[in-house]
Amino acid sequence: SQQGEEDPQALSIQEGENATMNCSYKTSINNLQWYRQNSGRGLVHLILIRSNEREKHSGRLRVTLDTSKKSSSLLITASRAADTASYFCATYGGSQGNLIFGKGTKLSVKP
């Protein structure tokens, strides 16, 4: 059963624009993670945000977490064609549970 649901399913933007992807989840979490998957490759970890954190930055990435709304957003600023990929959120609920992945947002950045 999917915990995280990304929105939108697909997003197409021009190089230089910002890209925002959202993730909603259903139950309480210990942490939330974002991953990137380039076509035909494995997933690559981008950032982890804990339930007691509200915002985190890594380079051009900014992740926010709102536990009251059970949602997170991933912002990629000044996007590049190389950012074209699928982006997944994954939630960890704690108590020896497993990481549960959403279905992903497919981002296309046009040069």
Added chain:
Amino acid sequence: DAGITQSPRHKVTETGTPVTLRCHQTENHRYMYWYRQDPGHGLRLIHYSYGVKDTDKGEVSDGYSVSRSKTEDFLLTLESATSSQTSVYFCATTLSGNHNEQFFGPGTRLTVL
């Protein structure tokens, strides 16, 4: 890819045949995972291991078995492959727990005819 390899990378087999996929890591990570990725379903956990000879079921374990006799190797076996097991299979590892970031292998594309 953090020292994680999968073999084979591509395989075509027939319904009813046994298939074994191998995941090999050089990171000395304690936890290892097998996922399948299908359109419309995202990534789903099949089985995972939290140490040598210690394994547990994930969300979609029916029709699959695993073994881990060494820290570096995690095998996924389809005892009798079915067309519904056509998928892309990913292995992942993490250092010390399910809460940590996971490192993924390049994937194995399996087609069951």
